[in-house]
Amino acid sequence: MSKILIIEDEAEIADLERDYLEINSYEVEIANEGKSGLEKALGQDFDLVILDLMLPGIDGYEICRRIREEKNIPIIMVSAKKDDIDKIRGLGLGADDYMTKPFSPSELVARVKAHLSRYERLIHSNQKVNDIVEIRGLKIDKTARRVYLNGEEKTFTTKEFDLLTFLAENPNHVYSKEELFREIWDMESIGDIATVTVHIKKIREKIEFDTSKPQYIETIWGVGYRFKV
Ligand code: CA
Secondary structure, eight states: OOEEEEEOSOHHHHHHHHHHHHHTTOEEEEEOSHHHHHHHHHHSOOSEEEEESSOSSSOHHHHHHHHHHHOOOOEEEEESOHHHHHHHHHHTOOOSEEEESSOOHHHHHHHHHHHHHHHHHHHHHHSOOOOEEEETTEEEETTTTEEEETTEEEOOOHHHHHHHHHHHHSTTOOEEHHHHHHHHSOTTOOOOTHHHHHHHHHHHHHHOSSTTSOSSEEEETTTEEEEOO
């Protein structure tokens, strides 16, 4: 349920707005002056703020500016004076919408709905999509560090995963064992290039149908390995 904060000093207007929003299944809280309104807006998780311009304490201009410094939730500013609305538009405080009082409650509800759905789309589109490398049935989810072969998850150790991912991200490039060792194991690492051979063997056992005829990681005799595309 979306939570809405109404910052409004005229109790009748605030109550009317709340009633209409609650009928439309929104959770509503009212602050009747600027200071507590700003504290609520910054301190709690509201999805939208309906903000009156002229308020005792801190006025709507200042509240809008302060909310915007910290949050990108929709702000609908309301004022009794059309001139004020024109003025705040001009100030570029970052409000999403402006309404002149008196307005019909159903108009307010319609705008609240529109802004909330736009905001939800925005949040949704900002969600990080996993970084995935996909080649012929082999899927490497770099974000989750998981590997799937034809939809079936395969368990990889950290270095196996790093090695496979490095090769898959640089396909058709032949790397020597020395180069791969330097790339995947840090310089201080104790070990030698035979480690690379061991890891390639283990990776192949997990992803190749026939390890004697590898479809993904090819051996280039006397040189090194190449990921085939
Ligand atoms: Ca007022």
